[in-house]
Amino acid sequence: MVDVIQACKTCLETPGSVFENLSQEEKDLLTRRHTSRFYKKGEMIYQIGERPVGILCLAFGKVKIIKEGVTGREQIVRLARPVGFIGYRAFFAEENYLASAVAIEDSVVCQFNREDLLATIHKRPEITMLIMKSLANELGISHDRTVNLTQKHIRGRLAESLLFLVNTYGFEEDGMTIRAYLSREDIANLSNMTTSNAIRTLSIFSDEDVLDVQGRSIKVVNESRLLRICELG
């Protein structure tokens, strides 16, 4: 079981965190009024329509950001990994959430106080610039996904999603197994296709020796071929 108490420290001090260069005093300010909470796999962290109360940071686990389409089919618009913000788009846009966040693994989420965070970034413009860079980067990813999910065919979309998973969560120690164990439904919702077609196409990739699929464990056997499938569309 993960250590919920240490979660805040993790968010503030993990290398790569936007907060890592804060002074102890500045970190204390953020820590004083923070809360952390454990979420079981499948549990909802926030829901579309709610108002962000603070800013959330994923300390441990994996989280999907989902939107409901007209057909009722769910679409994964983003995947979060530790350590990173979640729900910060709505926070900085000063809007209610336009999507929901659900843990896809047991996760721990810290919440920092709104005013404390704003005071911190006001004092430290370089942090603001880092957050801005992150938002700009996300926007680029989103534009890319819009084009890829609309224009590529099933094989290309699935290959794209698998590479996106690799990019986000990396490989296990073997350097081949994707460090993410999603349901077929989640893979489908990430790739903009039905669950049946995700299952079917995974089988085909397995038959073609591009992947080695054992339940939810997906091994990328031939990454260059996967890349080619992705690029051809």
Place this chain on the structure above:
Amino acid sequence: MVDVIQACKTCLETPGSVFENLSQEEKDLLTRRHTSRFYKKGEMIYQIGERPVGILCLAFGKVKIIKEGVTGREQIVRLARPVGFIGYRAFFAEENYLASAVAIEDSVVCQFNREDLLATIHKRPEITMLIMKSLANELGISHDRTVNLTQKHIRGRLAESLLFLVNTYGFEEDGMTIRAYLSREDIANLSNMTTSNAIRTLSIFSDEDVLDVQGRSIKVVNESRLLRICELG
């Protein structure tokens, strides 16, 4: 013909510009090293892969931000209206452009110097927050579009795009005619469909008295029905 010389003043002083509350001195700093340029309808402003040299602001006209899909089909990912930044995503992500910008009307674009802009926003955190808000807002729009363009059917997608045009450029004085005169191809590229299907579906909407289409002029005759088509998908 628009006044290219006055373009910079327009970018800095138009109500709603993030710069409108700068002091004269601060405006002078930005003005000193700025350039403005006129672009004819159809002309390219920047191209995918190029490095942003400064930050661009659309003073007059209309601009589409496009990405090339695998099939070669172009996808409009954003539409810019005056007064607003263009290419600021790449600027703040510190990346090369991931999309191209093309004038869809005769346009005037100002370019502010990189260092002068950074100095300005460093001195004025509230401007940074406004730009951040704008990026966060764009990201929400992009996530929405991802879901809508992938999940809705042709009628829903076209209705969506027309309402997006209304939202971006508004109506003419009659309160019905969309203040944007795109080619059928551009409408198709905005709606993620072939040109033929855009033309066909516009005709159908016209037959159904939802629209009154006269060449490139599109009058929204029954906005509530258009909204319903959009919502039903």
Place this chain on the structure above:
DNA sequence: ATAACTTTGTGTTATAAAACATATCTAATG
């Protein structure tokens, strides 16, 4: 252990939309 439920897997059918094929209309060019 058995039942009930969920997830995964695979074959078949139906359909939305792309691709293709022309035709007409409009705008630019010599």
Place this chain on the structure above:
DNA sequence: CATTAGATATGTTTTATAACACAAAGTTAT
């Protein structure tokens, strides 16, 4: 003014993929 090119329009064919149907395997609860 005639010629050409580009944009708009519409009908037909083809195809990718959703929708459906069902079976098998795993998981959870009683």
